[in-house]
Amino acid sequence: MLSRFRQASQRAAIAGVELAVADVRHLDTLLVAWQDYDLIVSAAMLEYLPKAAGTLVVFVSRQNALMVPFITKWWHAQLYGKTELRAAFQQAGFPDVVFERFPFPYNYLNAWGHVVVARP
Template structure:
């Protein structure tokens, strides 16, 4: 079991859902905060020096021109050898109408994401596929591991 876990989201509704899921699974000792990744003052100052940061279905809702800024905000909370794992929606024929239009989310190509992560200061960016039997999720999105 990891030493400590922290989680944040911008919306109270998502935090309530997360708390409910933690409670149902009897998972304790997760610190939760309502915060915006683009507002570094919103997260507790002690939240940092991480080995691993995971972000899922969050960056699609940042303004496109601030994507690198959001990535940088999390990179600065990593240890020098820490890893950032990102699950994010890819732009394709399926996600444009379902996620782009319906959910008003920004969608990205592999090249756009790689450039944004490099602009944020990550020096190593690796794209992976979902494992079997979840390979079908690759139609939805990317798994990306980025390192300082």
């Protein structure tokens, strides 16, 4: 996945993006410089991030009837509503929680998930 992203960002000539491989299950092995983030974009990884961070942009599966067969039954994962997500982010030290929407032409993804922007 990382190599595909690297190739796509190179084709698009996107500069200033630092990519690295890390095992988030072993936070003590991460580089010391990996702190004080300006922006973190995350999908299904929030539970592995240190609590002290900058802005988080998280894409997470929405709790609705459309997603139940895929997320809970097929993938055996959890679905989240806005109320519990807001509470979780606030408890983790991100009191400023805003729910955004996927823009056109990706607005069909709004049926799938939440776009959560959280700031300390």
